[in-house]
Amino acid sequence: MTTSPPLSRRTFLAGGSALALAGCISVPNRDPIIVGAAPLKERAARKGLIIGAEVSAPLLADPTFRNTLTRDFAMVVPGNALKWGPLERRRKVLDFHNADAIADFAAAHGMMMRGHTLLWHDMNPKWLAKHLADRRKDAARLIRRHIKAMAGRYRGRMHSWDVVNEAIEPKDGRGDGLRNSLFLKALGRDYLALAFEAAAKADPGARLVFNEYGCEWGWDVGRQRRYATLRLLEDLLDKGVPVHALGIQGHLDPGSDGSLDTRALGQFCDAAADLGLALQVTELDARDTSIGGSIESRDRLVADAYARFLDVVLARPATEAVLTWGMTDRHSWLTGHFPRPDSGIVRGLPYDADYRRKPAWYALAAALDAAPPRPGRENAAPDAS
Ligand code: G3I
Secondary structure, eight states: OOOOOOOOHHHHHHHHHHHHHHTEEOOTTSOOEEOSOOOHHHHHHHTTOEEEEEEOGGGGGOHHHHHHHHHHOSEEEESSTTSHHHHOSBTTBOOOHHHHHHHHHHHHTTOEEEEEEEEESSSOOTTHHHHHHHTHHHHHHHHHHHHHHHHHHTTTTOSEEEEEEOOBOGGGOOTTOBOOOHHHHHHTTHHHHHHHHHHHHHOTTSEEEEEESOTTOOSHHHHHHHHHHHHHHHHHHHTTOOOOEEEEOOEEOTTSTTSOOHHHHHHHHHHHHHTTOEEEEEEEEEOOTTOOSOHHHHHHHHHHHHHHHHHHHHTSTTEEEEEESOSBGGGOTHHHHSOOTTOOOOOOSSBOTTSOBOHHHHHHHHHHHHSOOOTTTTTOOOOOO
């Protein structure tokens, strides 16, 4: 197990790019040899934190992907395998093979796993919306059956579940800021309580998470999103609904002015923690789509966004986990969804397409090193992999 003194932010900011290059010696046809930097999961565990990454099952067959993942990360989350669409393309025909492969890989390598996501307005089966609309009286039973099949299958194996993902959408014009999703249309806002209660019944040991994006935005819509999220969480908790944590996705956009308001984000984290909720950073990446210039300057701006965002969230003792949405730019969803004008790879993750650590990796490492220990959980050794 490699040990090295914690990276100070000054060290990182002064020489991050040099460290990034020095941190990796690539040998032809061999995994890159990582020297001089303790793995992220060790840095996180020293502070009682969990560091994880989004994965897809086919990538686990790649030795470089696999070795880099198990070296640095203590948790995995399936990017798409546990969404309703990929899982149940044909009604009542459930396909868990990808999710099971990820769960088995995690278990074999002593890694934790979190589930994403039981209810989301996107990537649902084509038959679902009409089915819910035509059979409103059946909607609650159908949703309960779905959640029981998903959360029940991995009972006792999931650290946490994103029970409801992205339920807030102020543009939909509702007074409560909720997204007018197929679930809201079928059951009204009661669908949220129903989902959390069904998840708690199916897997009593999992932390149940409400997962949202745009929590860090400086624009007025960011303020609206934070306000609606807190009101919703307050209402659910007041009714005794088992919500345990708030998931802050953290899809950063350093090329857009105003996309990160650290003061508003800090106040939001404190307000959620005051409700008794744990915090998780669930989908961290930082797209450089609208950033021109050299690779070095783009990487520096991405790393700076990581540092500014993580400094705020990790300063809160309620924060228990940070997961990046992917690990290497080679497989990031960003390049397809936010294509660069120059058609280059979007460089939003800790590793580049050749599995070299980038300044973002060092910013993540420095933020973990600078984070205060979580009370009573510091020095939790990461499982050996
Ligand atoms: O499976 C089909 C494949 O059969 C087809 O050939 C191919 C052609 O485009 O598409 C494949 O589906 C793609 C799917 O990912 C699986 O790879 C969809 O087109 C693509 O849109 C979908 O993108 C996913 C995106 O959610 C959907 O909005 C990304 O991989 C996934 O990383 C992303 O993740 C979401 C989180 O779940 C929630 N938070 C936001 C985040 C980004 O949108």
